[in-house]
Amino acid sequence: MLAGGVSLILVGMMISNFQMMIIGLTFIAFISINGWIVGQSELEITRFVPHSNVYKGDLIEVSLTITNKSYRRTQLLEVFDNVPHEMKIRRGINQIRINLGPGQSTKLDYMLRCPLRGHFSVGPISVRHRNAFGLFVNESKIEDMCDITVFPQVRDVEDAMLRADVPKMYTGATTLRTPGPGMEFYSLREYLSTDPIRSINWKAFARTGEMMVNQKTRDAVTDVFVILDTREVSRIGTVLKNPLEMGASAAASLASHFLKRKDSVAMVTYGSRMDFLPPDTGDKQQYKVLSRLASVSPSGSMPLQAVTNALSPRISRGSPVFIISSLEGDGTTLPAIRNLSGNGHEVIILSPSSVDLERLVSRIPRMAYEVLKLERQNRLTAVSGYGAKVVDWMPDVELSQALVQSRG
Amino acid sequence: MELSEKKEEVTETLHIPVLRKKWQILVLQITSTVSLLLLLKRMSDIYGPCSDDFILNNNADTWCPSYEHTRGLMWMENANGLLIPDFLLGVGQTGTMSMIGPLVLCLFATFAIERFWSSSQELQNRIKQVAAALLGAWVILPFLFSWIFATFSNGFHFPWNSNDSMNHIGELFHPLGLMGELVFLGIVFAPVLVGLIGIWGLSKRSITWVVGYYIIVIAFHAVLTFEPIVSEVDVGLRALPTQIGEGSMFGGLVSPLASSLLGVAILMLLFMESGTAAISHMEYAASLPEESKRDSEYIRQFNNVVNSHLIQLLVVVSLVGVTTALALAFDDLMISIVGILEGTQWTGQVKESLELQMTYGKVISAGLFIIAVAGLRFVVPWQIVSGYVESGISRLRSN
Incomplete structure (x- = not known):
């Protein structure tokens, strides 16, 4: 409009035409008067997200409250909450056009779906203010970030673990006849200043007049090792369905299952490097496992044997070991599993079928597919020959169903 | 009471059919339409007549390329006759009456085009096929019949x-x-047709096209009436006066010519801004997902935005009119101020300067005035003042 106005004035002056000059002047006057209407972004914006930790596929309600604290009207404002592209808006929209008077406020609600696991940040909030005619635009950002961790999905594998040919006898809390942390009653003893108040037996106190506390029998636990393959090859397939995604979900489900049974769970991920989460029990360990799994990404090509060699001094004798890997592109798989089995570990391999996952994204000729499939079957058979229980996990099969199919 | 509130919640949404009936949107569209019609009228008044010499030297059947349709159509009628009835073309009428028939045609065409665009693709194809067949039949059949019948006799x-x-x-x-008839009609009424389609058919491009068309018409008129060109080729257009004249309207602020020319500019601005505003607001509403269209907060803010747009449109366009008028009269003010400071040779020279009151001086002084107006925004805290007033009013209301 400015260019048009100036051009009209100049052309009008050149050919002494007042009409063109007046139109040009009017356009320029319009811009000048518009300059008087200045928007402002002195806003108080608060974002409320009820949960910062969610599971893959969950929905999050995001709520923004925008208040104009100043004594000026905001004029036309566009408020846009930046949402990571990995998240999908399920309900509502993350932007609004507002014109708030002094002291007025408004609310923007929308719902996000988290189809991918990982650590994400919602924000910053972009505020674009413009005058009513859209001639002047100014954009600013309010650095209000909200971190959200999306854990992998945790499936219920209770029934599957009971029916599956996996080492049940080792796992679960086993009561020992010694006092310690546990569930079952062991004996009564006198209260010590270090005892928690909630352990006081009030009935005994009422009866005897002395402070007595309940002692519990100590629960013994089994260490369960979960090894997850996060190498580059675990990327095969779609963004939502690939060996790593399936594996992360399986690792989270298994860890959750064993932790619920009061077992001690250790988590190992290997790809470009090996990350070891020492065995532990409880909710804190579950949180650590889930957080670790939320951040894994496919990279590197570390061989499995290097992992098992590094772990061997740390794995308790007889502990069951779950290996979640497509077993692709690693020549050390057989010796690694042979070593583990040889050391007396129960080895269970959960192997997402990378051949079938690849079929989801590219067309593999039938003959080639048959050959690849045969190669994979031979590999799995060879592995099971070393005493490992192998689950050939097809993409369209649920984890619980896959576990039932384990063969040894 | 509760029931009526609930009913209101259901009916007020941001769906396009609902917005089309919303009074704020209708006001914008009607303002744009009225501006377009007034613009047509004013353009016809200013650029419609042929020059006095042309009228004196030629008869009524001759045609000059002015912004007026009846003269060209009458010229065609005398040459070959007209296919469209005179009352629809406005032939034989003068002034505003000559525009009634074509405007009715434009309204009908806008409605038809709007219906055509909103119909299914299949129906559109069918209509196109039927129209092409009818046109083909109209071209071929009279020729064939006349030839075949003539073979019987000759x-x-x-x-x-x-x-x-x-x-x-x-x-x-x-x-x-x-x-040919449509071309003569289209030169004058094409912007009205396209403008109406733009306003009611929600096309920003059409609205911009209309403004561009009018500027081109003005530019053509300016070039064809430019003195050196007229001396070589005189097409009979009436030139605008080279002097804008003394201010005699609105307390001596503007001359009748300046008022007329300013009217064209203001109407152009009003047409463009109100037309595109209605479309922009509806575009935003259409971009919202279904839940947000029903969300009371979104509806409230939409109303806020549209209401303040309406107020700003009214205030800004009025201020633009006043500012431009003042800017055009600023040279007189400057000369008057310099006249007060009598005594030096320079003030005397400026006072007697004709140059300042001619084209360049007027535009330069107007430009200076507009720059000063633009700079005033840093001095006048009107938004803070209006904010205090607004918050005071809302506090009084809440009390």
């Missing part, structure tokens, strides 16, 4: 012949007459 002959009764080629070109 025997077999080719359709082209020096003998008029055996020459039928002319029948093929008969529909061209309609095209």
Whole structure:
């Protein structure tokens, strides 16, 4: 409009035409008067997200409250909450056009779906203010970030673990006849200043007049090792369905299952490097496992044997070991599993079928597919020959169903 | 009470059919339409007449390329006759009455085009096929019939012949007459048709096209009436005065010519801004997902935005009119101020300067004034003042 106005004035002056000059002047006057209407972004914006930790596929309600604290009207404002592209808006929209008077406020609600696991940040909030005619635009950002961790999905594998040919006898809390942390009653003893108040037996106190506390029998636990393959090859397939995604979900489900049974769970991920989460029990360990799994990404090509060699001094004798890997592109798989089995570990391999996952994204000729499939079957058979229980996990099969199919 | 509130919640949404009936949107669209019609009227008044010399030297059947349709159509009627009835073309009428028939045609065409665009693709294809078939039949059938009937009386002959009764080629070109009529009509009414389609058919491009068209018409008129060109080729257009004249309207602020020309500019601005505003607001509403269209907060803010847009449109366009008028009269003010400071040779020279009151001086002084107006925004805290007033009013209301 400015260019048009100036051009009209100049052309009008050149050919002494007042009409063109007046139109040009009017356009320029319009811009000048518009300059008087200045928007402002002195806003108080608060974002409320009820949960910062969610599971893959969950929905999050995001709520923004925008208040104009100043004594000026905001004029036309566009408020846009930046949402990571990995998240999908399920309900509502993350932007609004507002014109708030002094002291007025408004609310923007929308719902996000988290189809991918990982650590994400919602924000910053972009505020674009413009005058009513859209001639002047100014954009600013309010650095209000909200971190959200999306854990992998945790499936219920209770029934599957009971029916599956996996080492049940080792796992679960086993009561020992010694006092310690546990569930079952062991004996009564006198209260010590270090005892928690909630352990006081009030009935005994009422009866005897002395402070007595309940002692519990100590629960013994089994260490369960979960090894997850996060190498580059675990990327095969779609963004939502690939060996790593399936594996992360399986690792989270298994860890959750064993932790619920009061077992001690250790988590190992290997790809470009090996990350070891020492065995532990409880909710804190579950949180650590889930957080670790939320951040894994496919990279590197570390061989499995290097992992098992590094772990061997740390794995308790007889502990069951779950290996979640497509077993692709690693020549050390057989010796690694042979070593583990040889050391007396129960080895269970959960192997997402990378051949079938690849079929989801590219067309593999039938003959080639048959050959690849045969190669994979031979590999799995060879592995099971070393005493490992192998689950050939097809993409369209649920984890619980896959576990039932384990063969040894 | 509760029931009526609930009913209101359901009915007020941001769906396009609902917005089309919203009073704020209708006000914007009607303002734009009225501006367009007034613009047509004012353009016809300013650029419609031919020059006095042309009228004196030629008869009523001759045509000059002014922004007026009846003269050209009358010229066509005298040459070949007209296919469209005179009352629809406005032929034989003068002034505003000559525009009624074509405007009715424009309204009808806008409605038809709007319905055509909103119909299914299949129906659109069917309509196109039928229209093409009818046009083809209109071109071919009269030619064939006239030729076949002529073979009965004159025997077999080719359709082209020096003998008029055996020459039928002319029948093929008969529909061209309609095209000619539409061209003469279109020069004046195409912007109205396109503008109406833009406003009611929600097309920003059409609205911009109309403004561009009018600027081109003005530019053509300016070039064709430019003194050096007129001395070489005089097409008979009436030139605008080279002097804007003394201010005699609105307390001596503007001259009648300046007021007239300013009116064109303001109407152009009003048409463009109100037309595009209605579309922009509806575009935003259409971009919202279904839940947000029903969300009371979104509806409240939409109303806030549209209401303040309406107020700003009214205030800004009025201020633009006043500012431009003041800017055009600023040279007089400057000369008056300099006149007060009598005594030096320079003030005397400036006072007697004609140059300042001519084109360049007027535009430069107007430009200076507008720059000063633009700079005033840093001095006048009107938004804070209006904010205090607004918050005071809302506090009083809440009390």
